[in-house]
Amino acid sequence: MSEATSVETMRRIIRQALASMEEHADELGRLDAAAGDGDHGITMVRGMKAAVAVLDANAPDAGALLSRGALAFSDAAGGASGALYGMLFATAGRQLGAGPYATADVAAAMRAGCDVVMRLGKAQPGDKTLLDALEPFLVALDAAADRPLPVAWRTALPAAQAGTAATAGMVASCGRSATLGERSLGHRDPGAVSLTYLLEAVDKVIGEAESDR
Amino acid sequence: MTKLWNDPADFRAELIDGFVAAYGRYVRRIPDASGVMAVDGPRSGKVAVIIGGGSGHYPAFCGYVGPGLADAAVMGNVFAAPSSEQVYRCTQAVIGNAGALYCYGNYSGDVLNFDMAAMRCQMEGQDVRTVRVTDDVASAPPDQQEKRRGISGDFFVFKIAGASAARGDTLDEVERLTRHANARTRSFGVAFGGCTLPGQTEPLFTVEPGRMELGLGVHGEPGVSSSEMRTAAEIADLLLDTLLAERPDGGEARAALLLNGLGNTKYEELFVLYKDIDRRLAQEGVRIHRPVVDEQVTSLNMAGCSLSLLWLDDELEALLDAPCASAGYVQSAL
Structure with a gap:
């Protein structure tokens, strides 16, 4: 993939991510209101709009564009989501840099971001957070590391979706919903749901680019 | 809303x-x-x-x-x-x-x-x-x-x-x-109704008629449990039973007190509640210092209130009594 192509692909991914958050904002808000303050959809849209707003600036490479978007997201979104998503994608973007963007490189960059999220958020898989979608996704992506990125990504998506579905059966032990303990049972974690939508947005863009060939 | x-x-x-x-x-x-x-x-x-x-x-x-x-x-x-x-x-x-x-x-x-x-x-x-x-x-x-x-x-x-x-x-x-x-600060609250974010039409949570939420959050989170609605006097006891269970040991018992409205529970209601809080604390031998009955930490238009006690000692009392001036709270030197 040429540098110009990869930067343009990243632009399309970030725009697609905003569209996805706008489409699902109400659902994310309802999920959040079950045990939190109901603003997750609003927050994600606000953050993604800020990320899209910095896309026009000249970016040297796709990784730098992702990092820049992540920092804009973080500042505009605020809250735990802003901090954690911001660090996840800023770290991944820094590691991705100018590529290459083979499956193993992208998986390693996402893993680096995931490690930062775990350290900052002091959460582990099973705590009913976005990690319950991200961790199984990364395991599946690693397992498909020898396949082209669009194929590997699509292959790994069901793991994120299943991980998200499983959060309905978990009791929160981190974040604001932890206070409500058992009351969080029966509802999927809004962070796991939004992360899965973001992963699906990436799939939509890189999958289409693949089928255009 | x-x-x-x-x-x-x-x-x-x-x-x-x-x-x-x-x-x-x-x-x-x-x-x-x-x-x-x-x-x-x-x-x-x-x-x-x-x-x-x-x-x-x-x-x-x-x-x-x-x-x-x-x-x-x-x-x-x-x-x-x-x-x-x-x-x-x-x-x-x-x-x-x-x-x-x-x-x-x-x-x-x-x-x-x-x-x-x-x-x-x-x-x-x-x-x-x-x-x-x-x-x-x-x-x-x-x-x-x-x-x-x-x-x-x-x-x-x-x-x-x-x-x-x-x-x-x-x-x-x-x-x-x-x-x-x-x-040395402890608080406990009850909610009677949720709040609505700007631009939204539905409150973040609703409380069924005749019920109340115990242990509210200040972001429109529902309480940690739910109970039948009670009278003001019963709510005063409920709040104090919970807070007095964590009363520090030893020394004379004096506490600064804030009875805080969340936004949609008004001052007159808070005073009705405060009457019984004051009576009960006197019975318990707690000297209340500088009580404040006011909206201080609110949650948009949420209905409910919380009670905060700061168990005082000499150094905390001196700092609490110091004057301050701000848009939200003024304490004169008088």
């Missing part, structure tokens, strides 16, 4: 503009940042007390900026912690040579963003400390006070931090006293 807004996306920016326009005698806008600072600051040699959190809790947090209270408040969107970038910028606007204390309610979003800003300041050689308010007894058991969230006890902890810094205490001493105040 929240009725007055233009574009909900501009709600925070517009409320800051209006607040600064109205209360320019206490605060000014921090340039290029989502926050306000005291008009008389920064003062050389004084520890900067920086508070903050999401909007929707007025007078917390921007209403507590002024002499004898906080030097700056970082303001997030409604019920969302401010970003670390905004915390950092506000810190740079007010930090002097005596360092800064961050003081805020213990929520994961606030912890993440304030901690990231503190790390950045520390890497640049600035001394920044943190005390998180953890007064809400409903949110974790007594042996896990560090996990509890901050609700209306913010009021007392900020007051102690502000008074200590205002009289020229070192950062070590401001931190110690603020931690001490937090360790």
Whole structure:
């Protein structure tokens, strides 16, 4: 993939991510209101709009564009989501840099971001957070590391979706919903749901680019 | 519901503009940042007390900026912690040579963003400390006070931090006293109805008629449990039974008290409730010092109230009595 192509692909991914958050904002808000303050959809849209707003600036490479978007997201979104998503994608973007963007490189960059999220958020898989979608996704992506990125990504998506579905059966032990303990049972974690939508947005863009060939 | 807004996306920016326009005698806008600072600051040699959190809790947090209270408040969107970038910028606007204390309610979003800003300041050689308010007894058991969230006890902890810094205490001493105040502050609340975010049509949660939620959160979170609605006198006992269970051992029993309305429960109702709180505390042998019955840490238009007690000793009482002036709370020297 040429540098110009990869930067343009990243632009399309970030725009697609905003569209996805706008489409699902109400659902994310309802999920959040079950045990939190109901603003997750609003927050994600606000953050993604800020990320899209910095896309026009000249970016040297796709990784730098992702990092820049992540920092804009973080500042505009605020809250735990802003901090954690911001660090996840800023770290991944820094590691991705100018590529290459083979499956193993992208998986390693996402893993680096995931490690930062775990350290900052002091959460582990099973705590009913976005990690319950991200961790199984990364395991599946690693397992498909020898396949082209669009194929590997699509292959790994069901793991994120299943991980998200499983959060309905978990009791929160981190974040604001932890206070409500058992009351969080029966509802999927809004962070796991939004992360899965973001992963699906990436799939939509890189999958289409693949089928255009 | 929240009725007055233009574009909900501009709600925070517009409320800051209006607040600064109205209360320019206490605060000014921090340039290029989502926050306000005291008009008389920064003062050389004084520890900067920086508070903050999401909007929707007025007078917390921007209403507590002024002499004898906080030097700056970082303001997030409604019920969302401010970003670390905004915390950092506000810190740079007010930090002097005596360092800064961050003081805020213990929520994961606030912890993440304030901690990231503190790390950045520390890497640049600035001394920044943190005390998180953890007064809400409903949110974790007594042996896990560090996990509890901050609700209306913010009021007392900020007051102690502000008074200590205002009289020229070192950062070590401001931190110690603020931690001490937090360790002796307990709150518990009940909710009768949820609140609605600007631009939304449905409240974040609803309370069935004839019922109430116990252990409310100040972000429109539902309570940790639900119960039948009771009379004011019964609610007074319920609040106090919970708080008195954590009464510290030994010494004379004196406590500062805040009976806090959440936004949609009005003063007259609070006074009806306070009558029985006052009577019960007298029976328990607790001397109430400087009671405040007011809206201090609100949750937009949420219905309900919370009761906060700060168990006093001599050093805390002296700081509590110190004068202060801000848009949200004035304590005269008289």
